[in-house]
Amino acid sequence: MKPNHLLRALALLLPVAASLMLTGCKIEDIPGLGPDPRTLARExxxxxxxxxCRHAMRGLEDCYALNPKASKALVFAGxxxxxxxxxxNxxxxxxSVLGQAVPEKRSEEAEGTSSRNRS
Incomplete structure (x- = not known):
């Protein structure tokens, strides 16, 4: 084979070889072609x-209000x-005890500190 024919043969075989190597790969397996990891983390x-929220016996509307940046569809799915x-099971x-025990504890601590300061 002449050098030109060798280059042409390599130019034809290279894409075929590359496509054969990538046929078993998923798009996510190829770096840079999968979904953004930050998006997956947010989801x-x-x-x-x-x-x-469900485990804490919170309603969906309360959950949406407490987490305004979260996607409502994904919150509902979870x-x-x-x-x-x-x-x-x-x-x-x-x-949930969020907002119930915390104010009582703070008011008791405030009374305790104010009575200590008086003595």
Whole structure:
């Protein structure tokens, strides 16, 4: 073969060889072609927020109000998944104590400090 024919043959075989090597790969496996990791993390966090809200026996509207930056669809998906899980395993929710015990504790601490300062 002459040098020109060799270059042409390599130019034709290179794309074929590359495509054969990549046929078994998923798009996510090829660096730079998969979804953004930050997006995946935000989606996972929104689903976890929904699951946590369901476990804390919070309604969806309360969950949306407490987490305005989270995607409502993903929060709902997490809430629904947790609801299904809790029903299938006969689990009870744990009531949220957010905002209930904290103010009482602070007022007791404030009274304790003010009575100490007086003596």
């Amino acid at each position: 996972a966090e929104a689903k976890a927020v929904g699951g946590g 809430w629904k998944d947790m609801d299904e899980y809790m029903r299938s 006969k689990m009870e929710g744990v009531p």
